[in-house]
Amino acid sequence: MAxxxxxxxxxxxxxxxxxxxxxxxxxxxxxxxxLQETAAALxxxxxxxxxxxxxxxxxxxxxLYDHVLDVAMALDAIPERFGGPGAGGLDVxxxxxxxxxxxxxxxxxxxxxxxYHYLVPELADGQRFRARPDHWxxxxxxxxxxxxxxxxxxxxxxxxVRLAKGLRRPLDALAALTPVYAxxxxxxxxxxxxxxxxxxxxxxxDVADEERDAAAAAVAALAGVAPVCLTTYFAQPxxxxxxxxxxxxxxxxxxxxxxxxxALEPAxxxxxxGxxxxxxxxxxxxxxxxxxxxxxxxxxxAAVAAVGDDRVTIATSCSLMHVPWEAARExxxxxxxxxxxxxxxxxxxxxxxxxxxxxxxxxxxxLLEPSRARCAAxxxxxxxxxxxxRARAAAVGVADHDRPATLERRRAVQRARLRLPELxxxxxxxxxxxxxxxxxxxxxxxxxxxxxxxxxxxRERVAEVVAxxxxxxxxxxxxxxxxxxxxxxxxxxxMGGFAFSDHGWVQSYGSRCVKPPILYGDVSRPAPMTVxxxxxxxxxxxxxxKGMLTGPVTILQxxxxxxDQPRAETCRQIALAVQDEARDLEAAGAxxxxxxxxxxxxxxxxxxxEQDDYLRWAVDCFRLTTAPLRPExxxxxxxxxxxxxxxxxxxxxxxxxxxxxxxxxxxxEVLDAFAEVDHPGDxxxxxxxxxxxxxxxRDEIEALLExxxxxxxxxxxxxxxxxxxxxxxxxxxxxxxxxxxxxxxxRRTAARA
Numbered sequence: 001m002a003x004x005x006x007x008x009x010x011x012x013x014x015x016x017x018x019x020x021x022x023x024x025x026x027x028x029x030x031x032x033x034x035l036q037e038t039a040a041a042l043x044x045x046x047x048x049x050x051x052x053x054x055x056x057x058x059x060x061x062x063x064l065y066d067h068v069l070d071v072a073m074a075l076d077a078i079p080e081r082f083g084g085p086g087a088g089g090l091d092v093x094x095x096x097x098x099x100x101x102x103x104x105x106x107x108x109x110x111x112x113x114x115x116y117h118y119l120v121p122e123l124a125d126g127q128r129f130r131a132r133p134d135h136w137x138x139x140x141x142x143x144x145x146x147x148x149x150x151x152x153x154x155x156x157x158x159x160x161v162r163l164a165k166g167l168r169r170p171l172d173a174l175a176a177l178t179p180v181y182a183x184x185x186x187x188x189x190x191x192x193x194x195x196x197x198x199x200x201x202x203x204x205x206d207v208a209d210e211e212r213d214a215a216a217a218a219v220a221a222l223a224g225v226a227p228v229c230l231t232t233y234f235a236q237p238x239x240x241x242x243x244x245x246x247x248x249x250x251x252x253x254x255x256x257x258x259x260x261x262x263a264l265e266p267a268x269x270x271x272x273x274g275x276x277x278x279x280x281x282x283x284x285x286x287x288x289x290x291x292x293x294x295x296x297x298x299x300x301x302a303a304v305a306a307v308g309d310d311r312v313t314i315a316t317s318c319s320l321m322h323v324p325w326e327a328a329r330e331x332x333x334x335x336x337x338x339x340x341x342x343x344x345x346x347x348x349x350x351x352x353x354x355x356x357x358x359x360x361x362x363x364x365x366x367l368l369e370p371s372r373a374r375c376a377a378x379x380x381x382x383x384x385x386x387x388x389x390r391a392r393a394a395a396v397g398v399a400d401h402d403r404p405a406t407l408e409r410r411r412a413v414q415r416a417r418l419r420l421p422e423l424x425x426x427x428x429x430x431x432x433x434x435x436x437x438x439x440x441x442x443x444x445x446x447x448x449x450x451x452x453x454x455x456x457x458x459r460e461r462v463a464e465v466v467a468x469x470x471x472x473x474x475x476x477x478x479x480x481x482x483x484x485x486x487x488x489x490x491x492x493x494x495m496g497g498f499a500f501s502d503h504g505w506v507q508s509y510g511s512r513c514v515k516p517p518i519l520y521g522d523v524s525r526p527a528p529m530t531v532x533x534x535x536x537x538x539x540x541x542x543x544x545x546k547g548m549l550t551g552p553v554t555i556l557q558x559x560x561x562x563x564d565q566p567r568a569e570t571c572r573q574i575a576l577a578v579q580d581e582a583r584d585l586e587a588a589g590a591x592x593x594x595x596x597x598x599x600x601x602x603x604x605x606x607x608x609x610e611q612d613d614y615l616r617w618a619v620d621c622f623r624l625t626t627a628p629l630r631p632e633x634x635x636x637x638x639x640x641x642x643x644x645x646x647x648x649x650x651x652x653x654x655x656x657x658x659x660x661x662x663x664x665x666x667x668x669e670v671l672d673a674f675a676e677v678d679h680p681g682d683x684x685x686x687x688x689x690x691x692x693x694x695x696x697x698r699d700e701i702e703a704l705l706e707x708x709x710x711x712x713x714x715x716x717x718x719x720x721x722x723x724x725x726x727x728x729x730x731x732x733x734x735x736x737x738x739x740x741x742x743x744x745x746x747r748r749t750a751a752r753a
Contacts, residue, residue, distance in 0.1 A: 195228065205607065285319055323560075325503070340378045664696070698742045
């Protein structure tokens with residue numbers, strides 16, 4: 001009969017227990033045994049929850065930081081600055097992730113089109129690898145002691161080399177890497193694993209024939225060592241890739257039918273005469289809406305008819321690490337909306353329901369009645385539909401996306417208005433969210449602090465931030481955002497169409513978690529959201545203070561977005577709401593307005609054929625947000641942890657006056673894309689990696705600025721950190737910003753020499 005499987009589970013714990021344990025370990029408040037004890041307890045609880053839900057295949061995929069880093073460690077791919085091959089232990093692992101004395105960390109970038117960040121392995125031509133399977137063996141041993149069978153999950157060799165950096169030809173490393181993977185699989189089989197999950201998400205991308213051949217050969221070699229479940233997800237692999245994988249001898253082939261429903265037909269044709277199982281990713285592992293189980297059953301029924309139910313696995317589309325733990329415990333969400341939701345726990349219950357429906361087709365109506373009622377109620381709910389919002393969005397025309405002057409003319413009037421020095425310095429927006437600020441926020445929620453006293457407290461924090469920036473000598477200031485716990489949640493909480501959870505945390509990177517808003521209905525902005533805070537900050541200084549907004553694409557990408565209308569339509573509604581705020585900021589006197597689009601590149605579809613349509617509407621939504629602003633209002637945007645190769649013409653089409661980007665971990669390599677395309681606006685490449693506690697020296701910052709000048713030119717350069725400073729401590733931020741301002745001053749002197 002059909003079995004059920006989950007490709008991965010949330011890591012942080014229902015109440016972010018791992019986050020707090022990690023941060024305590026890094027701060028020296030606990031030792032390694034206590035950290036490992038917390039991690040083991042979370043794994044045990046996750047496995048037991050899956051087993052109690054009736055899940056047949058439970059993953060062993062837990063990580064203390066990042067699953068790609070885990071594989072790099074398991075392959076002994078440790079750069080020399082961290083001790084080189086053979087080095088090990090938590091301190092090495094965390095140094096690679098966070099940096100260490102005199103050693104910058106590995107680069108970090110987005111995991112495909114998600115808001116999760118992975119650490120980029122550093123490899124070299126001729127790289128030697130060695131199998132170190134302990135990470136998964138320990139999980140297998142722990143699960144066995146609990147009476148639970150688990151399936152180890154490893155990022156596959158093809159995806160590993162394709163996601164790494166430093167290789168001239170990644171495929172050359174694949175031949176050397178595959179035997180080491182075979183050793184890993186053999187060790188896991190010896191430890192008791194009855195099958196191993198090999199994730200090859202890169203095989204769902206656009207794959208050249210040479211890559212497909214090499215990847216299929218590697219898969220076939222591994223399938224000869226142990227039973228392999230080969231997974232692809234996030235996109236639809238082409239039919240030839242599906243055929244080659246089906247012929248590679250794997251025990252099971254998994255397909256993400258949420259993102260790539262068209263992959264089922266070629267897969268069933270290729271698998272018809274063999275013994276390979278097909279794993280059907282019919283439940284969305286990346287969004288939180290309760291599934292239409294009738295719709296999910298359609299491909300399951302087709303697969304059962306083609307290959308038999310004993311060769312079918314009913315699965316999530318991808319790992320559940322991208323969703324929170326349990327919707328049922330949420331009390332801040334309106335009950336009507338909460339009933340529409342399925343987090344990780346509910347997803348597993350849905351899997352079990354689908355399996356029962358396959359096993360007992362005569363009883364389907366009774367099994368599926370709750371799902372049918374839920375879907376019908378959501379479709380009919382007036383809570384999700386606002387005719388006024390829909391009419392305004394429908395009335396948007398082509399001319400509504402254009403600012404009233406060219407960038408060149410705007411640059412002239414803005415420079416005359418702002419009178420900034422060469423290489424102007426600024427920050428991206430947030431300043432450290434101290435324990436004191438977090439405590440005040442908790443006291444407000446608990447009723448221990450009244451709103452008036454809370455606002456007075458925040459005004460004191462804003463005044464401190466403004467004074468600190470003036471003392472440091474920054475040119476364009478920010479108010480520090482002490483009132484904002486999250487750059488998306490803050491805005492969503494003041495808009496119509498959003499709901500918010502108390503416990504809906506998901507991992508972004510390391511110990512960093514985010515709590516995405518739940519965007520369930522039409523979006524509007526009833527009242528100004530940021531104007532009073534900007535006005536107060538600007539009253540404290542003669543220097544310009546940026547108005548700080550989150551852009552429509554980033555609000556869309558970093559929310560759990562309604563799935564009952566096109567994403568482009570939802571984004572247009574958000575853009576009009578943010579436009580209202582931008583116009584109010586300008587009317588209040590803001591000379592500089594930053595509209596952050598950190599997630600613009602993140603939202604890019606993985607297959608090239610789908611990218612142009614996304615980039616068209618995404619850029620149009622940003623332009624719609626800023627189009628009404630006058631020429632003398634300078635528009636900034638920020639994009640972090642993105643690769644810009646191939647999309648620079650679209651970055652230019654944003655028509656922003658200043659674009660700031662993460663650049664320090666790559667030592668300004670990301671600017672090569674700006675040099676290759678005639679990007680007309682100013683650029684602020686980050687010179688301070690805020691995701692690491694390491695403080696760069698002013699010499700290091702100045703060297704980065706020199707590289708930036710060589711690529712962009714001094715006349716269009718700004719000087720800023722990679723991202724906001726909310727996760728850093730004040731002493732780190734102050735020292736780093738002082739070095740940044742001093743480095744900029746020295747470069748100005750060099751420019752005059």
